[in-house]
Amino acid sequence: MQNNAHAMDRLFEAVEEKGPVCLGLDTDISYIPENFAARFSTISEKLLSFNKAIIDATLDIAAAYKPQIAYYEACGLEGLRAFAQTLEYIRKKGAIAVSDVKRGDIAKTAGMYARAHFTGDFETDIITVNPYMGMDTLEPFFPYLRKGKGLFALIATSNKGAPDIEGIKTESGEKVYQLAGRMIQRAGSAFIGERGYSAIGGVVGCTDVQETKFIRQALPGVFFLIPGYGAQGGAAEDIGAYFSGGNGGIVNSSRGILLARKKPEFSGLNFDEAARAETLRMREELRCHIK
């Protein structure tokens, strides 16, 4: 499955087959049950083994896996070894890996990031990028998009500081995130796959349903990565409006799944069984709101 097919075609097909859940591997070492962690001696082994168990339990019901690099970086070189091995495992299993790294830099530096995450130890399928410095920061990634790699560029997030910059109205009356969305769509129009989506997708948070509808209509062809479900408070009703014909987006949950064993309804289950149960529950809830 480590093929050269268009990244968003593969993601589209994964959503058709497995549903729209993106499983966020924001694996804080404190999330790992003590009795499980005790079986391994290094931090790297603990993180990797936990991730493998989660992946094995959800392979048929998760569209993609999204390790957030910050959690691994926080454990230093040992942590990054687990990050690399987790990516290798996801891809070996034929699943799609989205590395949440939110890189954004210019020219040669961006080229180095492309090399870092699309080849070698940290090879992944799709990475998240930050467009603040401008659209030229995306260009060094373009040659890789033609070889089956993809990007999710930050457009709109739903954290409390999002109005500071993303939400500011420009002179022309649109908000900064709308402008960013348009520019990302334009850049992506050269990379449309067979399913109608560009290899350059966008990160769009759970906002109110009106704004969500606006974003979906304004940005056809942009596949969405939607964070903020569950632990961060995003609601399935609002998320539904980001989808078109039941596809075109993946919805991320991290803590909600990794720590599902702590929910009363899953008590008695192992962490991986609880993760599967929560992924199934989330998928059903989303399907009720996605037309």
Add this chain to the structure above:
Amino acid sequence: MQNNAHAMDRLFEAVEEKGPVCLGLDTDISYIPENFAARFSTISEKLLSFNKAIIDATLDIAAAYKPQIAYYEACGLEGLRAFAQTLEYIRKKGAIAVSDVKRGDIAKTAGMYARAHFTGDFETDIITVNPYMGMDTLEPFFPYLRKGKGLFALIATSNKGAPDIEGIKTESGEKVYQLAGRMIQRAGSAFIGERGYSAIGGVVGCTDVQETKFIRQALPGVFFLIPGYGAQGGAAEDIGAYFSGGNGGIVNSSRGILLARKKPEFSGLNFDEAARAETLRMREELRCHIK
């Protein structure tokens, strides 16, 4: 020197003592002379040994060293080992390390980045951050600012895509980067050191001299990291306007120094001798334009 003193006080004093050159350790493996590289067997050793030689040759004339993590990430785990060891070496020598990582993420993730770069394997003095997602992304770093750590937040860059978002005029007539600058200054006002500068500095590119003067006047108390000198075409004349009383900023050069041996005027010098000669030349040129 791995002390808890205010990060920008230390940087201010380094500029007073050594001048305003920030030496960018954007060490592409291809920059290392073959006969030098041949003495070491691993990529990690090659990168680290090259960096050490550059650092040893410039310790008394560089205010800070700024490794750009992308170059190390591009070499995978081996590269990141060299990144960690380079930071350790810089700090062991009593110099100031600025990790150019441009991280920007929310809440718990930002806290993980803070842990990653202000403690453990990748411990540094100052990191660069990206404010696109809003000012709440800076908050998890605040506890570390009280322990001598610092930030440089992206404000204005001078790449060709900078007008796309940073340069857009908002409804109120200011540009996005001016708004970001004001918000960064406001956030930083709680972290002013004895020398009058906040532990939250800003990244400001080489733009035209009028804009530069405006930025300096609008943002008193914000220490500047000024990239783009030399290889990227920034001119010393324009940079001068960013300084106030001869301090308040550092000017980065990477390739110009790391590859100084290729300049005709330094032919015959070893790479580290040429790096020293170029750092001295740059410092003199800057001093002519900084009042």
